Amino acid sequence: xxxxxxxxxxxxxxxxxxxxxxxxxxxxxxxxxxxxxxxxxxxxxxxxxxxxxxxxxxxxxxxxxxxxxxxxxxxxxxxxxxxxxxxxxxxxxxxxxxxxxxxxxxxxxxxxxxxxxxxxxxxxxxxxxxxxxxxxxxxxxxxxxxxxxxxxxxxxxxxxxxxxxxxxxxxxxxxxxxxxxxxxxxxxxxxxxxxxxxxxxxxxxxxxxxxxxxxxxxxxxxxxxxxxxxxxxxxxxxxxxxxxxxxxxxxxxxxxxxxxxxxxx
Numbered sequence: 001x002x003x004x005x006x007x008x009x010x011x012x013x014x015x016x017x018x019x020x021x022x023x024x025x026x027x028x029x030x031x032x033x034x035x036x037x038x039x040x041x042x043x044x045x046x047x048x049x050x051x052x053x054x055x056x057x058x059x060x061x062x063x064x065x066x067x068x069x070x071x072x073x074x075x076x077x078x079x080x081x082x083x084x085x086x087x088x089x090x091x092x093x094x095x096x097x098x099x100x101x102x103x104x105x106x107x108x109x110x111x112x113x114x115x116x117x118x119x120x121x122x123x124x125x126x127x128x129x130x131x132x133x134x135x136x137x138x139x140x141x142x143x144x145x146x147x148x149x150x151x152x153x154x155x156x157x158x159x160x161x162x163x164x165x166x167x168x169x170x171x172x173x174x175x176x177x178x179x180x181x182x183x184x185x186x187x188x189x190x191x192x193x194x195x196x197x198x199x200x201x202x203x204x205x206x207x208x209x210x211x212x213x214x215x216x217x218x219x220x221x222x223x224x225x226x227x228x229x230x231x232x233x234x235x236x237x238x239x240x241x242x243x244x245x246x247x248x249x250x251x252x253x254x255x256x257x258x259x260x261x262x263x264x265x
Contacts, residue, residue: 018056021046021048021052021056022056022059022060024046025042025046025048025053025056025057025060025066026060026065026066026081027145028041028042028045028046029042029057029066029075029076029077030077030081030143031143031144031145032074032075032076032143033141033142033143033144034076035074036069036072036074036075036076037074037075038073038074038075039053039054039057039073039075042057042075057075060078061078063078063080064078064079064080064081065077065078065080065081066078066081067079094115094117094126094228094262095115095126095127097258097261097262097265098115098126098127098228098258098261098262099115099127099129101115101230101254101257101258101261102114102115102127102128102129102230103129104254105129105230105232105250105251105254106129106130106131107131107132108250108254109131109232109247109250109251110131110132110133111131111133111232111233111234111238111247112128112129112130112131112140112232112233112234113128113129113131113230113231113232114127114128114129114140114153114230114231114232114233115127115219115228115229115230116140116151116153116154116228116229116231117227117228118148118154118157118226118227118228118229119145121147121148121169121172121173122145122146122147122148122154123145123146123148123151123153123154123157123229124143124144124145125140125141125142125143125144125145125153126142127142128140128141128142131234133234133238139151139208139209139212139214139233140153140214140231140233146208147173147176147179147180148169149169149176149184149189149192149193150176150180150184150207150208151204151208151214151216151231152202152203152204152214152215152216152229152231152232152233153202153214153216153229153230153231154216154229155192155193155196155202155204155216156196156201156202156216156217156218156226156229156231157216157218157226157227157228157229158193159192159193159194159196159197159202159218160196160197160218160220160226161225161226166190166193170186170189170190174186176189180207180208181207183207184207199248200217200248200252201215201216201217201248201251201252201255202214202215202216202217203215203239203244203248204216205236205239206236211235211236212233212234212235212236213233213234213235213236213238213239214231214232214233215231215232215239215244215247215248215251216229216230216231216232216251217229217230217231217248217251217252217254217255218255219255219258219259219262220259220262220263221259221262221263222262222263228258228262229255230251230254230255230258231251232247232251
């Protein structure tokens with residue numbers, strides 16, 4: 001019996017493995033930001049041999065999708081990515097709609113404020129606005145990705161997904177504890193999901209970088225699905241006691257404002 005092309009699994013499509021590997025490298029290069037990434041880091045993080053990673057990056061460079069700094073040898077996003085992104089932004093970019101909300105959050109709290117978007121099993125930071133407090137956390141900046149449930153933005157999104165989606169996610173990512181520490185083992189992550197659901201916003205008590213705390217609140221689309229998150233980061237003593245609750249209330253108010261705005265677009 002013939003199988004229609006659209007019913008094939010991704011692995012059975014000719015060239016799918018190469019495309020998946022190239023896409024992984026593109027995500028890693030963009031996540032490295034303006035500093036770029038070395039071939040060693042890229043091959044390790046993509047789980048590729050160094051020659052394979054170099055061959056794929058060279059092909060991507062020929063198409064303008066990545067570039068290479070000849071002085072440092074670091075790989076960087078290429079000009080074609082900018083052009084593609086400019087077109088895609090008309091469909092997916094909400095930064096123009098959200099930037100003043102993020103800025104207001106930074107001004108009100110004096111902490112660094114962020115907007116992140118869900119992309120599959122990850123969150124990607126889209127906007128960063130620094131507050132006036134001089135000590136800042138640099139765990140998060142534009143383009144940085146984290147798996148759901150790791151940073152406060154991803155935990156906020158994960159907590160408000162349907163329970164079966166949470167179960168499926170944890171089943172797919174049993175290596176979170178190995179990658180990010182024992183605090184990300186499934187049982188402990190489920191406990192933080194429950195706490196987030198009860199509190200309304202997520203708290204990350206220095207689980208990525210010691211002493212750097214984060215709060216996250218989900219932002220919902222018109223269908224009530226958590227697609228984005230607002231978050232705050234700062235040093236531990238600024239996120240303790242009564243101030244933690246006050247920061248959470250301000251964060252939730254801004255997240256509700258942005259959800260309402262996006263739903264009416």
